[in-house]
Amino acid sequence: MADVARLAGVSSQTVSRVVNDQGSISPATRQRVEEAIRQLGYRPNKAARALATTRSATIGVIGTEGGLWGPGTVHRSVESAARRAGYSVSSVSLETVSRSELTDAVEHLLAQHVEGVIMIAGFDEALELARNQDVGVPFVVVVGDAATDRRATASAQFEAARTAVRHLLDLGHAEVAHVAGPENWVEARAREAGWRSAMAEAGLRPAEPVAGDWSVASGYRAGQRIAAAGEATAVFAANDEMAVGVLRALAEAGLRVPADVSLVGFDDIPLAAYLVPPLTTVRQDLRAVGRRAVHALEAAIGGLEARAAVPPPELVVRSSTAPPPAPPRRRR
Amino acid sequence: MADVARLAGVSSQTVSRVVNDQGSISPATRQRVEEAIRQLGYRPNKAARALATTRSATIGVIGTEGGLWGPGTVHRSVESAARRAGYSVSSVSLETVSRSELTDAVEHLLAQHVEGVIMIAGFDEALELARNQDVGVPFVVVVGDAATDRRATASAQFEAARTAVRHLLDLGHAEVAHVAGPENWVEARAREAGWRSAMAEAGLRPAEPVAGDWSVASGYRAGQRIAAAGEATAVFAANDEMAVGVLRALAEAGLRVPADVSLVGFDDIPLAAYLVPPLTTVRQDLRAVGRRAVHALEAAIGGLEARAAVPPPELVVRSSTAPPPAPPRRRR
DNA sequence: CGATCCGTTGTGAGCGCGAACATAGGACGC
């Protein structure tokens, strides 16, 4: 910076002003400084700036290593949105979703003096951390569309799940099984509640949901259980990955989708439209979710209360749903 | 830090020594300092340290927003490996894979004085950047298993592709179509070359590969083309996502897998084992690839020449491959 | 025509830390 100042024949403070576009600078000086910057290939040192301003212009993002499509998509979209907003992003991936790993990750980010943290995994331990404000900086947990630290109700998820199940009910299904996500995840609970609500509204008493962990394998096991029970004519899976597992288990049990059993997923992963049969599912605009999380964090950092809207999830009807088979399968 | 020093009754330099575990400190002092640190909740300021040492302890990672499983998995594994190695990770996601976006991203990372950059996308523009050393810091491009800036031959990919095609050939197939990745990707070329090589070795003259872009949709279109041509009894897709698209296109064309057409993918995405039929594919240990990239970068930063090995990709035979149908389909 | 104000630029200090050097006190050797 001093070099630039010397070359431009000004003080380093003037260079600083040009770089940060603040204060008033005469056009002539500005130009000379900019020329000197270019000539010298000068790049401001962020560490020094962070030190001087006590602002790091960096936010932390905590994701998971699960390899699931949803969280990954949100993660990347958060990264672009943050960069557009002028922040650098320091990313941490959790190998397992445990409290100690989580606090480690937060610690790691705090050591870098991030101005805020976005957590891409809406499970209770994270929310607890957010609520207790233990973190010391704004801490946003992405839970479905409701990227916020309080009121994490994920109500749009609930509605979307209800709609999905109602679609099944409208087709004439009465036995709709549910493959749920981990119960310490807000979104898993919201989707399950939506299912229950739609069933109750139709005067149906659903069986217990089958627990999964978002993974394909867990969906497969759940599908086997459901096929073995032989009650359900439709399955609502809490995400598409599990739906794929169910699809396979059903096929192995000799059940055709949708002729014998209908299947609905959640997320609309890119593969969903290309499964055989194409999967009826609930589409979420996850990139918008990421952007929204960044907005929420910016607002929190600035002490504001902004709120960017996320389009509600919508049901995408494809070919994995149909009316139940006419003759009731098995026991009456 | 000064507070800690005061509380422990030492100089701040001593605190620094305790924190960095260097120099000799009497056990008694160390304990007092550690106690003071705990009591005050002191956390070293990385910006200040970076400024003083002119080392940022941060590496940059550039990924893509494509939503593909492979790059995403590598990205996250790089993040964990880097953190374990004592680095912070500054992540950037590219919305599109263009040269200008790429240089922007590099610029953004350089502004943070990262000590090195890992690029998770082995396309030519990135390699060019690496080769020209325009970046100014070590720049590692992850291309398949060969995470290095020079000699980006991806030879193990080539071998694995050969093995996959030979598997098809051994089953008796003669017409093996290939759905290729974008031709400016090293890995796409390596896999295509492996396919060509295996075909040539068997004395077969393959048709032109069908170009894809790694996406499911492109695989679907390719599958339609292949089904329409009606020549191939087997398809080797350059990644699993495209294989899924092919699978669907084949199903729509009334072709059964594997009875009429065999199908092999590449990557072994989690879904692959749960498709109907379970997909024969080439498994890569992508987490090892990520670790290896971090090692390579560490070595480059340290000026060393270390080299961590990545297990070679291996063929996983599942149920999407079988001998070709006995009566030759269509034109003899 | 002196007081006031604004636009423009410079000055000094300090953000929190580590590198380099300095210092004090003992253990050791001859």
Next chain:
DNA sequence: GCGTCCTATGTTCGCGCTCACAACGGATCG
């Protein structure tokens, strides 16, 4: 018993930048 060497600790300085303030000249105003 005096120099030597090591251990344990302190002091000084500067990393590159921004902040608060000062200073200068010209325009404006009464």
